[in-house]
Amino acid sequence: MIDKFVKDLNELVKQIFSIEIDLKDYRMVSFTEHGDVSTNISFELAKKLKKNPYEIAEGLSKNLFKEYGYNSYVTKPGFINIFFPDKVFVEECKKIVKTFYGKKDFNKKKVNIEFISANPTGPLVLVNLRAGIAGMMLAKVMEYSGFYVEKENYINDAGNQIYNLGASVLYHISSEKPEKFPENGYKGWYIKEIAKMFEKTFGNLNYTQKNIKKASEFAKEYILNWQKKSLKNFSIDFNNWVFESDIKEKYLDETLKILTDKNLTYLQDKALYLKTTTMGDDKDRVIIKSNGEHTYFLPDIAYHYFKIKRGFDKLIDILGPDHHGYIPRLTASIKMLKKDDVDFDVIIAQLVTILKNGQKYEMSKRTGEFITLDELSEEIDPDVLKFTILSRKLSQPFNFDIEKAKEESMENPVYYVQYSYARLSSLFDKFNLNKNELNFSFEKFENKDLRNIAKKLFEFPYIVYNVASSYEIQKIPNYLVELSSLIHQFYYNYRIIDDDRDETIKRITILYAAREIIKNGLSLMGITLKERMFKNEV
RNA sequence: GCGCCUGUAGCUCAAUUGGAUAGAGCAACGGAUUUCUAAUCCGUAGGUUACAGGUUCGAUUCCUGUCAGGCGCACCA
Numbered sequence: 001m002i003d004k005f006v007k008d009l010n011e012l013v014k015q016i017f018s019i020e021i022d023l024k025d026y027r028m029v030s031f032t033e034h035g036d037v038s039t040n041i042s043f044e045l046a047k048k049l050k051k052n053p054y055e056i057a058e059g060l061s062k063n064l065f066k067e068y069g070y071n072s073y074v075t076k077p078g079f080i081n082i083f084f085p086d087k088v089f090v091e092e093c094k095k096i097v098k099t100f101y102g103k104k105d106f107n108k109k110k111v112n113i114e115f116i117s118a119n120p121t122g123p124l125v126l127v128n129l130r131a132g133i134a135g136m137m138l139a140k141v142m143e144y145s146g147f148y149v150e151k152e153n154y155i156n157d158a159g160n161q162i163y164n165l166g167a168s169v170l171y172h173i174s175s176e177k178p179e180k181f182p183e184n185g186y187k188g189w190y191i192k193e194i195a196k197m198f199e200k201t202f203g204n205l206n207y208t209q210k211n212i213k214k215a216s217e218f219a220k221e222y223i224l225n226w227q228k229k230s231l232k233n234f235s236i237d238f239n240n241w242v243f244e245s246d247i248k249e250k251y252l253d254e255t256l257k258i259l260t261d262k263n264l265t266y267l268q269d270k271a272l273y274l275k276t277t278t279m280g281d282d283k284d285r286v287i288i289k290s291n292g293e294h295t296y297f298l299p300d301i302a303y304h305y306f307k308i309k310r311g312f313d314k315l316i317d318i319l320g321p322d323h324h325g326y327i328p329r330l331t332a333s334i335k336m337l338k339k340d341d342v343d344f345d346v347i348i349a350q351l352v353t354i355l356k357n358g359q360k361y362e363m364s365k366r367t368g369e370f371i372t373l374d375e376l377s378e379e380i381d382p383d384v385l386k387f388t389i390l391s392r393k394l395s396q397p398f399n400f401d402i403e404k405a406k407e408e409s410m411e412n413p414v415y416y417v418q419y420s421y422a423r424l425s426s427l428f429d430k431f432n433l434n435k436n437e438l439n440f441s442f443e444k445f446e447n448k449d450l451r452n453i454a455k456k457l458f459e460f461p462y463i464v465y466n467v468a469s470s471y472e473i474q475k476i477p478n479y480l481v482e483l484s485s486l487i488h489q490f491y492y493n494y495r496i497i498d499d500d501r502d503e504t505i506k507r508i509t510i511l512y513a514a515r516e517i518i519k520n521g522l523s524l525m526g527i528t529l530k531e532r533m534f535k536n537e538v
Numbered sequence: 539g540c541g542c543c544u545g546u547a548g549c550u551c552a553a554u555u556g557g558a559u560a561g562a563g564c565a566a567c568g569g570a571u572u573u574c575u576a577a578u579c580c581g582u583a584g585g586u587u588a589c590a591g592g593u594u595c596g597a598u599u600c601c602u603g604u605c606a607g608g609c610g611c612a613c614c615a
């Protein structure tokens with residue numbers, strides 16, 4: 001409906017003013033409480049034609065009715081507010097109930113979305129959860145918008161930190177060991193636990209290079225399994241786990257050859273540099289050190305080469321804020337390697353600070369002071385965590401108070417949304433609803449509030465597309481709260497099931513569609529649907 | 539010193555990407571249920587959008603400067 005209106009409006013402007021306006025360049029049509037949709041196109045035209053926007057708007061409004069039959073009126077500086085006929089909304093509700101509403105057909109584009117990618121040197125923490133939950137939702141949103149999506153987790157299992165991990169583990173059980181704990185070693189409580197288990201299987205081993213390697217392997221496996229288990233509590237999963245060790249073995253040489261063949265590298269002070277400045281970086285980067293070892297950067301380039309090689313049209317990396325300085329060189333390397341058009345988007349998920357009763361809770365992986373995902377999922381309803389995290393713009397750092405989350409949990413917005421779903425569910429049960437009875441052909445709403453609910457449903461696909469292109473995940477939870485609010489108000493203010501069966505069916509029809517939208521929205525967020533909820537049962 | 543992110547109600551955050559009266563939750567206060575779930579609804583109070591300029595029909599949003607906080611600036615990963 002909106003698409004058609006935009007087309008008609010564009011046609012009309014062309015006809016009257018002989019001007020073509022690229023509708024995608026700016027927001028021209030938006031949802032509004034002043035009408036069904038509104039347009040600010042007269043301001044844009046006023047600029048170009050040097051005429052009064054209000055007069056332009058009035059002319060357009062008249063012609064919108066004359067040429068296309070749209071009802072509209074003009075307000076103050078020059079907005080045009082348009083009303084659609086009631087039956088349009090009823091027809092949309094039919095689509096909501098009978099089809100995957102707004103789900104786009106497969107557009108033949110492949111997206112790779114990489115997130116979490118935590119080092120296997122310790123348990124996962126809240127920042128990882130933020131990336132994980134956002135990544136899951138974005139993947140679903142992209143799918144809804146017509147993309148083929150693969151979720152990927154990259155494991156740095158080949159660097160020095162793995163050596164340090166092994167050394168830290170072995171240190172605890174070796175009888176012959178150096179006096180000092182390994183420099184850059186890991187001190188978490190879990191290191192000792194892993195050490196105990198390692199000792200159970202392999203016995204008391206000496207502190208040798210060979211045994212450190214053995215301990216590294218053991219600890220890495222253990223921690224990866226632990227991470228997988230933690231993620232399962234939040235239903236976070238991946239299509240692929242990619243290991244740095246694999247990448248090094250299979251794609252490192254190939255990547256290096258391509259870069260040198262393209263003459264994008266040079267030797268200086270015995271180190272090999274990549275000319276990232278040719279692609280916008282502020283300095284060239286070393287990829288092979290003067291001692292012959294490569295830097296972390298090279299396998300990372302190879303990993304992204306591996307993504308390109310698999311034919312993805314769009315690569316999305318969700319990274320932590322400490323990696324923002326890394327973006328220009330990564331972007332540069334991708335430009336060097338890509339064949340055709342490959343989009344590369346980096347989303348920085350900002351820090352989450354944990355508070356306990358208003359006090360900042362300092363965390364550090366090296367010292368072992370932190371709260372794990374497991375503790376969080378034990379203490380706080382995962383649905384609450386998901387909703388809270390997804391309600392925040394990813395680019396915004398935020399504070400999360402654990403004690404408050406527990407205290408306020410009954411008043412949490414997630415329950416507000418879930419409750420609207422549950423209320424409607426039990427209502428339909430009571431009515432003994434038969435889906436075939438729903439009425440999608442009535443012409444007019446007798447009740448303005450019911451119409452408002454129908455109108456709100458209409459926005460859902462546009463919200464989802466918006467999220468798919470802007471990655472602003474918070475728009476979906478915010479929308480669901482707004483919709484739920486309309487539902488709760490309606491529920492309170494009106495008797496839904498009454499003696500007038502025809503009117504009852506009309507109400508039920510719209511509310512049934514509304515419940516479908518809540519279902520779709522919560523599913524995108526990975527949040528549980530509840531058919532029934534009672535406060536005193538919790 | 540340079541770069542990125544941020545600064546909105548007492549607290550935690552939104553604001554349709556430059557739109558119309560800056561909105562929610564929590565906390566505070568007052569009200570609503572003989573009715574399909576009160577995990578709900580209605581009302582009151584709370585704001586110079588860090589500060590100062592600029593751009594224009596219109597700025598929380600864009601530009602410049604200042605202040606404050608976080609994070610980066612390796613032949614570490």
